[in-house]
Amino acid sequence: MTMTNKDAFISIQNVDKYFGKFQAIDKISMDIGHGEFFSLLGSSGCGKTTLLRMLAGFETPTNGEIYIDGQPMSEVPPHYRPVNMVFQSYAIFPHLNVRDNIAYGLRKQRLSKMKKYEMVDEMLDLIKLPEYGDRKAHELSGGQRQRIALARALILKPKVLLLDEPLGALDKQLREQMQLELRALQRTVGITFVFVTHDQEEALTLSDRIAVMSGGTVLQTDTPTGLYEMPQNREVAAFIGTMNFFEAMVDRVEGDTLVLDAKGLGKVSTTKGQRTTTKGDRFELAIRPEKLKISDTKPTTGACVEGTLENAAYLGERSHYYVRVDGQDTPVAVSAQNQKRVISSDQNAHSVWLTWDDDALVLLNDA
Amino acid sequence: MTDTSTLSETGTPSKGASHLSRYFYKSPLSRGYGLLSPTLLLMTLGIVVPVCILLVMSFWTRQGFGFDTTFTTANYVKAFDQPIYMALMKRSLYVSAWATISTVLLAYPMAYYVAFHVHKNKMMWIVLMTLPFWTSYLLRVFAWKVVLGYEGVINSFLMGMGVIDAPLEFLLYSPTAVIVTLTHAWAAFAILPMYxxxxxxxxxxxxxxxDLGDGPIWRFIRITLPLSMPGIISASFLIFIPTTGDYITPALLGGPDGMMIGNLIQLQFGAVNNWPMGASLSIILMLFIASIGLVFLFLTKLARERIS
Known part of the structure; x- marks a missing residue:
């Protein structure tokens, strides 16, 4: 048996999951640290919920093992695991009031009624619903249900809290408020959160680290900034935010600097990093829309390329421009802050210049 | 009925709408009663009126082949004074209570299985479970006669195996036989609401x-059972009410010890030709069932509060 990583609180090792012939999880290994806010991010069907349900014990891995706090979990049924879950539908028991819902899991602890009452009161304070103890489930709003589902799980002081898209059913404003509260709550209670979401913005806002999943595999595990600024492959780059892609070929290597010939951008240089490449190797180059600068006149310094403005969209705080450059099929997206007052947005096609910093370019691994 | 031309695309009545349709549009109550009215009418004619007739008749007495229509509680006094009536009433309630309990206990696992463990063709399973209902009630009762009879399936089998020397007599013509048959006959009525x-x-x-720490047993007691209580209650009522007054099964399988109140009521309206007495017994039976039903509802409500 392989030893688990000592720093890892949850260790997922070579886990496969088949539903019949369909492979939902394909050899996933990852470690999640103690007290970490860890997100599983991906579109529907990527296996993120299956992975979460395997942590909870509702699904068992076909192969591989999951360790929580050093203990192998494959033989442990869900009701004995040191984890609790907040369900997507919240699963508030409709025949019980708020107080009994929150106290539900305390049965095993054989506490006095007084003690239970106090613990529930504490939880009601924590979720800022102190007056709601006697309400029935059907008298609660979506946001309140969500908090009660949280309280019901947290009262058991689990080592890990699993959250299955808990904010998906809330409207935008409430969702943003709950994001902040959830993050603050996680810091207060200090336990490990594993959070499943398909909303990349939500994942970026909340998480310490994010695993981007697709087709049952993990594409990249990184911090929010790491994922956004330095995506390792095209899928991650395209999934998180917007990205412009360019085909590029190595022109020459100068020490740590790589000079590439990029279709649409011309000669560009970027750092080589750990790669071993030679002239003629093909890469894919990527750059975020907001890292491109657009101007009507040719900039005096730095790398630049001329293109034709095809389309512009005014969004208030910023504007989106779509610029056609030679050698690219799709127009290049540019996002610019409207720091100066925009008098009128010029929709007519005219020639513009794009410029960028060398370190804004991302070299993708899988071209 | 609905005149769509009077409704504009936004759903509000257009200017040409008549007063009546505008009234119906504005008042959800009247629309509700409008929808209910065919059923209400039928209920009134088919249930309320006959029950009223029964109630009035129960205060009459027999006089030869006609009725003495002077108001009297003589029938009720007789029903409570002469031990035969209350004895039969008690047995009816006893038999149908056991039939109800055993039906619910037998049908619950079946309903549970289809609801939680069958994922394909659920409807087919339900239809298969109601299959006994495709034969006539009488036929099913007779079938049990064959199974439970003196030389029936069970007795022949047990004697053939050498387990018993003489046929078991309690199997047929006893309250047990009635309970067994009623349980089988009403199973489908219990399965559907519980499912x-x-x-x-x-x-x-x-x-x-x-996830919150309950194993399968605790989970069943704390979640599944309370949440399926409405189904159990309606199944119990669906079986308890008609079986208490049943007279076919006790007549065919009950024997002298298995006679129930339904048989007596039938006799009053038939051979004995004492309709007022039959009416009084029917009313008494109804009151008994209603009060037992209320107590049952109260107890389940209490139990539910206790569980939570």
Whole structure:
């Protein structure tokens, strides 16, 4: 048996999951640290919920093992695991009031009624619903249900809290408020959160680290900034935010600097990093829309390329421009802050210049 | 009925709408009663009126082949004074209580299985479970006669195996035989409402209960059972009410010890030709069932509060 990583609180090792012939999880290994806010991010069907349900014990891995706090979990049924879950539908028991819902899991602890009452009161304070103890489930709003589902799980002081898209059913404003509260709550209670979401913005806002999943595999595990600024492959780059892609070929290597010939951008240089490449190797180059600068006149310094403005969209705080450059099929997206007052947005096609910093370019691994 | 031309695309009545349709549009109550009215009419004619007739008749007395229509409580006094009536009433309630309990106990696992463990062709399973209902009630009762009879399936089998020397007599012509037959005959009525209430339970509630530390038994007691209670209650009523007054099964399988109040009522309206007495007994039976029903409802409500 392989030893688990000592720093890892949850260790997922070579886990496969088949539903019949369909492979939902394909050899996933990852470690999640103690007290970490860890997100599983991906579109529907990527296996993120299956992975979460395997942590909870509702699904068992076909192969591989999951360790929580050093203990192998494959033989442990869900009701004995040191984890609790907040369900997507919240699963508030409709025949019980708020107080009994929150106290539900305390049965095993054989506490006095007084003690239970106090613990529930504490939880009601924590979720800022102190007056709601006697309400029935059907008298609660979506946001309140969500908090009660949280309280019901947290009262058991689990080592890990699993959250299955808990904010998906809330409207935008409430969702943003709950994001902040959830993050603050996680810091207060200090336990490990594993959070499943398909909303990349939500994942970026909340998480310490994010695993981007697709087709049952993990594409990249990184911090929010790491994922956004330095995506390792095209899928991650395209999934998180917007990205412009360019085909590029190595022109020459100068020490740590790589000079590439990029279709649409011309000669560009970027750092080589750990790669071993030679002239003629093909890469894919990527750059975020907001890292491109657009101007009507040719900039005096730095790398630049001329293109034709095809389309512009005014969004208030910023504007989106779509610029056609030679050698690219799709127009290049540019996002610019409207720091100066925009008098009128010029929709007519005219020639513009794009410029960028060398370190804004991302070299993708899988071209 | 609905004149769509009077409704504009936004759903509000256009200017040309008549006063009546505008009234119906504005008042959800009147629309509700409008929808109910055919059923209400039928209920009034088919249930309320006959029950009123029965109630009035129960205060009459027999006089030869006609009725003495002077108001009297003589029938009720007689029903409570002469031990035969209350004895039969007690036995009816006893038999149908056991039939109800055993039907619910037998049907619940079946409904549970289809609701939680069958994922394909659920409807086919339900239809298969109601299959006994495709034969006539009488036929099913007779079938049990063959099974339970003196030389029936069970007795022949046991004697053939050498377990018993003489046929077991309690099998047929006894309250037990009536209970067994009623249980089988009414099973489908119990399965359907319980299946519906079990099927409605959100599966994530069960997972949540498990997640919060309950094993299968506790989860059943604390979540599944209380949430399927409406189904159990309606199944119990659906069986208890008609079986208490049943007279076919006791007549064919009950023997002298298995006679029930339904048989007596039938006799009053038939051979004995004392309709007022039959009416009084029917009313008494109804009151008994109603009060037992109320007590039952009260107890389940109490139990539910206790569980939570």
């Amino acid at each position: 519906v209430s079990l099927e409605k339970i959100d599966k994530s509630l069960l997972e949540a209960a498990t």
